[in-house]
Amino acid sequence: MKRGLRLLAALGGWVLDRCHEVGGMTLLCAYVGWSLLRGRLDGRELVRNLYKMGVVSVPIVALTALFTGGIMVIQSGIFVRRFQAYGLLGWGSGFAVFREVGPILIGLMFSGRVGANNAAELGTMVVTEQVDGLRALAIDPIPFLIVPRVLAMMLAMFCLLVLGDVIAIGGGMVFGRALLGVEFASFFASFADNVKLWDLMVGLIKGVFFGFAIAVTSCHFGLSVRGGAVGVGRAVNDAVVAAALTIMISDDILTLVLR
Amino acid sequence: MTEPAPTPSALAAALRLGRQGAAQLLNLGLLTARGALRTRRPPGELWRQLFEVGNRSLLFVMVTLGFIGMVLVFQTCLQINRVTGDLSQVGAEFVKILVHEFGPTLTALMLATRVGAGIAAEVGSMVVTEQVDALRMCGVEPVEYLLVPRFLATLLMTTVLSIFGITAALLLGALTAYQTFHVSFGVFLDFSKLHAGDILTFAVKCLAYGAATPIVSGFCGFRTHGGSEGVGWATTSAVVSSSFVVIVLDFLISALALLTWQAGG
Numbered sequence: 001m002k003r004g005l006r007l008l009a010a011l012g013g014w015v016l017d018r019c020h021e022v023g024g025m026t027l028l029c030a031y032v033g034w035s036l037l038r039g040r041l042d043g044r045e046l047v048r049n050l051y052k053m054g055v056v057s058v059p060i061v062a063l064t065a066l067f068t069g070g071i072m073v074i075q076s077g078i079f080v081r082r083f084q085a086y087g088l089l090g091w092g093s094g095f096a097v098f099r100e101v102g103p104i105l106i107g108l109m110f111s112g113r114v115g116a117n118n119a120a121e122l123g124t125m126v127v128t129e130q131v132d133g134l135r136a137l138a139i140d141p142i143p144f145l146i147v148p149r150v151l152a153m154m155l156a157m158f159c160l161l162v163l164g165d166v167i168a169i170g171g172g173m174v175f176g177r178a179l180l181g182v183e184f185a186s187f188f189a190s191f192a193d194n195v196k197l198w199d200l201m202v203g204l205i206k207g208v209f210f211g212f213a214i215a216v217t218s219c220h221f222g223l224s225v226r227g228g229a230v231g232v233g234r235a236v237n238d239a240v241v242a243a244a245l246t247i248m249i250s251d252d253i254l255t256l257v258l259r
Numbered sequence: 260m261t262e263p264a265p266t267p268s269a270l271a272a273a274l275r276l277g278r279q280g281a282a283q284l285l286n287l288g289l290l291t292a293r294g295a296l297r298t299r300r301p302p303g304e305l306w307r308q309l310f311e312v313g314n315r316s317l318l319f320v321m322v323t324l325g326f327i328g329m330v331l332v333f334q335t336c337l338q339i340n341r342v343t344g345d346l347s348q349v350g351a352e353f354v355k356i357l358v359h360e361f362g363p364t365l366t367a368l369m370l371a372t373r374v375g376a377g378i379a380a381e382v383g384s385m386v387v388t389e390q391v392d393a394l395r396m397c398g399v400e401p402v403e404y405l406l407v408p409r410f411l412a413t414l415l416m417t418t419v420l421s422i423f424g425i426t427a428a429l430l431l432g433a434l435t436a437y438q439t440f441h442v443s444f445g446v447f448l449d450f451s452k453l454h455a456g457d458i459l460t461f462a463v464k465c466l467a468y469g470a471a472t473p474i475v476s477g478f479c480g481f482r483t484h485g486g487s488e489g490v491g492w493a494t495t496s497a498v499v500s501s502s503f504v505v506i507v508l509d510f511l512i513s514a515l516a517l518l519t520w521q522a523g524g
Contacts (some may be wrong), residue, residue: 059501067506067510070359071506074513074514074517075356078356078517100330105368108502111498112495112502113500116376116491116494119491121491122493123487124486124488129435135275179517179518229387229486229489230384232380232493233381233383233490236491237373237376237380241319241372244368244369244372245319245322249322250324255334
């Protein structure tokens with residue numbers, strides 16, 4: 001009896017914690033939307049964040065995309081070789097990279113690189129009372145700190161995904177020739193004939209949404225840090241886990257909506 | 260805001276730093292492997308870490324992999340409907356690719372964010388609060404005390420969680436195929452195309468990811484310096500490096516498998 005009650009209490013506590021987090025993120029979204037509607041946004045902070053989140057992430061995204069293209073060629077290659085359908089390689093890997101694997105893998109890398117970094121930065125600002133300092137100077141932290149980050153992450157994710165798609169297809173061509181002996185021209189023809197513009201658009205819409213999700217989760221966990229260095233580490237950990245979950249679940253919903 | 264252009268001396272310094280880092284990483288890996296072979300370690304610590312890595316990540320891994328399974332089946336069926344309309348082979352191929360590619364890799368990516376970040380955050384905060392130095396003062400090797408139990412737990416639990424994740428992805432994938440495209444469970448859950456080669460790739464990938472994630476994140480954690488900002492940096496770099504290592508290992512092992520034991524399909 002007592003054991004059962006304790007179990008129930010633990011379950012209830014867990015559910016309440018999750019509700020607390022989801023509610024906090026929803027409120028944050030509302031604040032960000034309201035600030036944007038009133039046009040309150042720090043332009044210089046936006047440019048600084050775009051550089052810090054977009055430009056600096058280019059190498060890791062480019063490398064990830066290159067290997068993603070290679071992996072997709074290898075995986076399609078197993079089928080292609082069995083059915084001797086070398087003409088389908090460009091279609092298979094292009095479609096997979098544009099629609100699913102590209103946005104998800106680049107989104108996860110972006111969450112690790114930028115989202116975690118952002119949570120750590122905001123968390124450190126909270127722990128060292130810089131956010132309270134801003135409030136004391138009558139600067140609202142939402143338009144000054146959060147809105148530029150959300151916009152910067154969405155924009156950066158869009159640009160990085162365009163770059164990543166191009167590199168992944170290029171990598172796919174190179175690895176397809178090296179590992180399976182498919183000529184560049186036949187790969188490209190199969191790719192260009194079968195992959196539609198809409199496939200690219202679906203991936204880009206997903207990417208922008210993932211950027212938004214990463215921004216909201218990382219800002220929420222960064223701003224709710226408690227207790228020194230240990231708290232910052234835990235907040236970063238929670239932020240990347242929440243971002244990964246949100247990416248996977250929203251990917252499902254977006255796939256169903258954008259056929 | 261603008262970075263200075265890399266001069267030759269800056270490049271040389273970066274190279275030297277990279278070489279030093281590689282040497283330290285190798286050293287850490289060897290220390291961990293040596294510690295893992297010894298039987299003497301703090302009692303109960305391994306069980307605690309197995310719980311921490313395994314049970315605590317189970318729900319996360321099953322939810323994410325389940326959703327991925329739904330998406331992949333949906334996209335594949337949609338494409339095949341557009342081309343041939345014969346959905347009878349989707350299940351068999353899905354089982355195959357899930358076992359040798361998506362199952363272990365996505366589980367490992369999820370564990371890199373969940374467990375890798377956790378290791379770096381814990382070890383990093385112990386470094387900045389000088390608990391690691393205290394361990395060393397007491398004559399305890401910190402790598403052996405802190406990292407080896409986490410290494411063993413992750414090594415084992417990557418395989419276990421992959422199996423759970425694959426199960427979740429298969430079940431939800433089969434449900435999607437049944438609900439949306441009317442493929443019956445019997446046709447979808449077809450294991451006839453799963454060969455020994457796929458199982459071998461699965462095992463090699465799980466072991467490689469499970470060994471790489473804790474070592475890379477532990478390396479980032481032990482390198483932490485300077486307060487809460489340092490811990491944040493360590494955690495970030497642990498997530499990025501271990502995810503990247505997983506992707507590179509996936510590419511290398513898949514290429515090796517394609518050229519050798521999976522050459523026949």
